Amino acid sequence: GQQLNQSPQSMFIQEGEDVSMNCTSSSIFNTWLWYKQDPGEGPVLLIALYKAGELTSNGRLTAQFGITRKDSFLNISASIPSDVGIYFCAGFIQGAQKLVFGQGTRLTINP
Amino acid sequence: NAGVTQTPKFQVLKTGQSMTLQCAQDMNHEYMSWYRQDPGMGLRLIHYSVGAGITDQGEVPNGYNVSRSTTEDFPLRLLSAAPSQTSVYFCASSFDRGLGEAFFGQGTRLTVV
Numbered sequence: 001g002q003q004l005n006q007s008p009q010s011m012f013i014q015e016g017e018d019v020s021m022n023c024t025s026s027s028i029f030n031t032w033l034w035y036k037q038d039p040g041e042g043p044v045l046l047i048a049l050y051k052a053g054e055l056t057s058n059g060r061l062t063a064q065f066g067i068t069r070k071d072s073f074l075n076i077s078a079s080i081p082s083d084v085g086i087y088f089c090a091g092f093i094q095g096a097q098k099l100v101f102g103q104g105t106r107l108t109i110n111p
Numbered sequence: 112n113a114g115v116t117q118t119p120k121f122q123v124l125k126t127g128q129s130m131t132l133q134c135a136q137d138m139n140h141e142y143m144s145w146y147r148q149d150p151g152m153g154l155r156l157i158h159y160s161v162g163a164g165i166t167d168q169g170e171v172p173n174g175y176n177v178s179r180s181t182t183e184d185f186p187l188r189l190l191s192a193a194p195s196q197t198s199v200y201f202c203a204s205s206f207d208r209g210l211g212e213a214f215f216g217q218g219t220r221l222t223v224v
Contacts, residue, residue, distance in 0.1 A: 006153075041218070098144070104151075
């Protein structure tokens with residue numbers, strides 16, 4: 001089945017630093033999505049990408065849909081304490097009607 | 112607007128017991144799904160439904176049943192609980208199955224002893 005390889009698995013950074021994480025797959029996806037999960041909560045959608053090459057921003061977050069449709073990255077600029085959490089990439093295959101998730105990147109920020 | 116509501120939030124079961132995890136959404140979404148989240152494995156799809164009366168299996172369906180009698184509700188049934196089903200379960204719904212954007216509930220943390 002489809003698998004997403006998300007890296008890094010964890011990050012420990014200082015407040016104010018920029019963050020970059022990415023997902024790769026051997027499969028082609030129609031949509032790439034990035035979610036954030038806070039402790040004890042469900043994932044919340046941050047950014048959705050629909051076209052190969054698309055670059056989308058949401059405040060300090062920027063994500064790109066890889067040109068091959070097999071990868072995506074998420075950047076967070078000038079990190080703040082509330083950015084702490086687990087970030088998941090997800091790929092959607094329209095014909096298969098399902099989301100496939102990466103393993104997650106756990107972000108920890110030292111003040 | 113409540114979004115996606117899951118009950119209960121926590122549950123402890125004995126091996127062999129059965130139970131139903133409830134999920135309801137008030138956004139009139141056609142597409143609903145159940146995931147389980149285990150450490151280091153992301154979220155894995157258990158079952159999904161593209162509309163009332165239609166369900167299908169996901170990646171890890173064994174030991175679980177679902178039904179979709181209404182647009183709003185999508186319960187997940189554990190037939191005979193096993194310790195391997197200890198996990199956090201999330202229900203999600205989407206307004207457009209063609210885009211994949213899912214809204215998640217807060218989760219049910221299940222422990223099977």
